[in-house]
Amino acid sequence: MQAGLAANLEPIRARFLKLLQERKAEIQHNLEVAAEAPDQADQALLNIAAVLHKIAGTAGTLGFEQLGTRAREIENLILEHNGDQSVQHSELYPVINAFLDQPLQAT
Amino acid sequence: MHILAVDDDPIILEILSAFVETMDDHEIVTAESVADALNIIEHQEKHFDCFLLDIQMPGTDGIEFCGILREMNAYLRTPIIMLTAMSEKSYIDKAFNAGATDYITKPFELNGLKGRLSLVEKIAIEARNTSSKLTNASPLRRNRDLVQQELNLHSPIPIFDVDGVIENHAMENYVTKLSRSELCGSVVIGFTIRHAADLFCNLSDFDFSCVITDVSEAISDCLLPAQRLVSYAGNGTYVAVVEGVTHIDLERLVNQMNRCIHAMELCTSDGMSLDVRICAGRPNRLVWRKGTAAVEALREAHISAEDAAEQLERELSCIWSTEMTA
CATH class of the missing domain: 3.30.70.270 (Reverse transcriptase/Diguanylate cyclase domain)
Incomplete structure (x- = not known):
């Protein structure tokens, strides 16, 4: 089963990586919205959390554990800060930016 | 087992399909939303033996869908495995309360999923026997029909x-x-x-x-x-x-x-x-x-x-x- 499964998963990994670029572009777009329009920042950050949620759900199974773990951490960070007025949104931006720049490592 | 997987992430559905393809005794149908899944259930003649459900989906979520399935005589006892990134206890409580059989958090190991599927296979067989007795039975008749199998x-x-x-x-x-x-x-x-x-x-x-x-x-x-x-x-x-x-x-x-x-x-x-x-x-x-x-x-x-x-x-x-x- 293992060899057959690995062969079956290979094209899915390729599609995941292609989709990852689109998902990163979506995060980037929402990050820009959040930075430029503070009144839309809450929603933009929730959009980012939703994209990170999807990355975190599949990355580990496809062998990108580090990427998935980081996506989950940032998703949780955004959700914890959501609605908390004492936290500046701008504190989250460098963290999200670093995620976008994070080199991809397969495990 | 004839499995229906419901997840709004197409990559998850592809992984599940690729995984099930490698096993001789299972086959899988996928849906990207609960609405799609209900449509498939309505039009598919073959009974599903197991469900793999994501929780967080646009529209009806996986926990609500779990409750909907449990209202159907055909799926009263069919194994439902939640396959979700939601690891908080409140979600686990709600899912089991809605009728989930098991709960797996993403990302998941495919070997682990294989083990969980084999564990629910026995339940799936019992569930199929149950549902065949209950076709069109009203909730009030369910217990009466069910105890036609000998109790221990x-x-x-x-x-x-x-x-x-x-x-x-x-x-x-x-x-x-x-x-x-x-x-x-x-x-x-x-x-x-x-x-x-x-x-x-x-x-x-x-x-x-x-x-x-x-x-x-x-x-x-x-x-x-x-x-x-x-x-x-x-x-x-x-x-x-x-x-x-x-x-x-x-x-x-x-x-x-x-x-x-x-x-x-x-x-x-x-x-x-x-x-x-x-x-x-x-x-x-x-x-x-x-x-x-x-x-x-x-x-x-x-x-x-x-x-x-x-x-x-x-x-x-x-x-x-x-x-x-x-």
Whole structure:
């Protein structure tokens, strides 16, 4: 089963990586919205959390554990800060930016 | 097994399809939303043996869908495995309360999923037999139709349509799934119907299963407002996992349950009144018990409740005994 499964998963990994670029572009777009329009920042950050949620759900199974773990951490960070007025949104931006720049490592 | 997977992430669906393709004994159909899944169920002639459901999806979520499936006679007992990134206890509680059989958090190991699928295969076969008996049966007829299969005193009987009551195998998966810290504030308590064996011998299978269902409702309702899940473990005994209680006045709780059962005015199909009472075992805190140790705590609660019932009978018989003197 293992060899057959690995062969079956290979094209899915390729599609995941292609989709990852689109998902990163979506995060980037929402990050820009959040930075430029503070009144839309809450929603933009929730959009980012939703994209990170999807990355975190599949990355580990496809062998990108580090990427998935980081996506989950940032998703949780955004959700914890959501609605908390004492936290500046701008504190989250460098963290999200670093995620976008994070080199991809397969495990 | 014929599996239906529902997830709004196409990559997950592709992974599941690729995974199932490598196994000879399973086949999979996928849907990207609950609406799609319902459409597939409506038009697919072949019965599904297992569901893999994501929780967070646009529109109807996986927990709501789980409840919808449990309303369908065809899928009353079919294994439902939640496959989700939501690892918080509140989601786990809601999913099992809605009728989930098992709960796997993403990202998941494919070998782990294979193991879970083989574990639910036996349940899937039983569920298929159940659903074939229940085609078009109304909820009121479900129990009657179900007990056409022979009951065994010591085996768990499935209980339907009682809030907070889940199947026994789901209860084991529930406590196995929770982490040590999540179980820390939980207590497991066993409750047993006194003279359950006599009731089982004297009642028809249908009447016995009605008593089991009614008593489960009394136990579940009386544990409110605490977060609780109850399952029937067989032999007239239930186990309940109750969260967030610092102190339990067990005597008052059992009295309340017995009053509730009394108020139900239980009787047989031919109108004979039944005097059903329960007693409880020693509450057992699930502090630092996880996985198989938590399942062991369920078993201990079961034994403790039955020991308490025996002890009670011994004490009652002693009231009227007189000391033998020469």
